[in-house]
Amino acid sequence: MAEIGRRRLEAQLNHATSGDISGGRHSQRQTMHPSLEYYLYVPNGWTQTTLLVIMTTGDGDKLKEAFRPFADKQGISILSPIFPREDGNYSFLHHNGIRYDELLLQMVHEARTENVSIVGDKFLLYGFGAAAQFVNRFTFLHASKLLGVSMGDPTNVTQLDDELDWPLGTKNCNMKKELEIDDLKQLQVHLFIATNTVKTSCTMHLPNELDLLEQSLNSQGVVTRKSIIPAESTEEEKCWYAVMNFFADAMKISNSLTT
Structure with a gap:
């Protein structure tokens, strides 16, 4: 990891908030650099939880x-990084x-270390959207770290x-790191798109982009669920049920393989 990133991550926390909500506890932590702020929700009543990272736009x-009721029901802790989003460059x-x-x-x-x-x-x-582009590229480099990924309406x-x-x-x-292709082939991958997107010159590319990603994955032996x-492309919330269903299935499959 670049030294600049390490120094910032290890910087003294200057702000932290926490509390109990929706049957669990949450915290939002911020260091001296805004890119290191993240939100964490841990549901009550579970001795073991799976971590879900949500990239937001x-x-x-x-x-x-x-997602909190889903987390409470499924035994999922939610971590959501808050990276700079002015130009979306974090997605690269x-x-x-x-x-x-x-x-x-x-x-x-850090979340795992501090939450047993x-x-x-x-x-x-x-x-979703620009955040899906981050998920796309992160997955290629770190598939071995992942249980399942869901990405919707990635534009590039x-x-x-x-x-x-x-x-x-x-x-x-x-990136000074090899692509994890073998691990990628074992990964559960979900792709989705909102079909009522108005077909303007700015949005015509959306279905094609997702199709290109799907085809490239399938051609390398990666099985996808679509x-x-x-x-509409602005109605991300209408897609969340499909995301939750996929993650619930991914956890069932993972549990069946380990029992």
């Missing part, structure tokens, strides 16, 4: 509130000397294609 309050994993993928892994490590109920060495990961995908230069494909991916949801 805004403050994510509505999303986190919607590396920007201005900061490796956002490695920062996320450090946050996950968060178990397992893998986590679930979700993103990275294909699993070593003939296309990064970030369109995986050729010349200068949902086509009747909603």
Whole structure:
């Protein structure tokens, strides 16, 4: 990890809030750098929980509130990083000397260390829109860390294609880390799109982008699950039921393989 990222992550916390809500406890922690703020929700009544990381394109309050009942029922702790979103550059994993993928892994490590109920060495990961682009690229580099991923309406995908230069494909991916293709083939992957998107010159590419990603994954032996949801591209909340259903199934499959 870049030294600048390590120093910031280990910086003294100057702000933290916590409390009990929706049958669980939550906290929001902030260091001296805004990219290191993250939200964590741990449900009560569970001695063991699976970690779900939610990448958001805004403050994510509505999303986190919607997922809390699901977390309470399924035994899921929710971690949501709050990265800078002014230009969406975090979705490319590396920007201005900061490796956002490695920062996320450090946050996950911290959450597990400080909460004994968060178990397992893998986590679930979700993103929509620009956040889905982060999920897309993170998955290629860190598939071994993941239990299942769900990404919706990514506008600029990275294909699993070593003939296309990064970030369109995986050729010349200068991340100082090998792609985890073998682990990717074992991963449960969910792709979805809102089909009622108005077909303007700015949005015509949406279905094609998702199709390109799906085709590139399938061609390399990665099995995907795809949902086509009747909603506008701005109505992410109408897609959440499909995401929750996928994660519930992913956990069942994982549990069946370990028992």
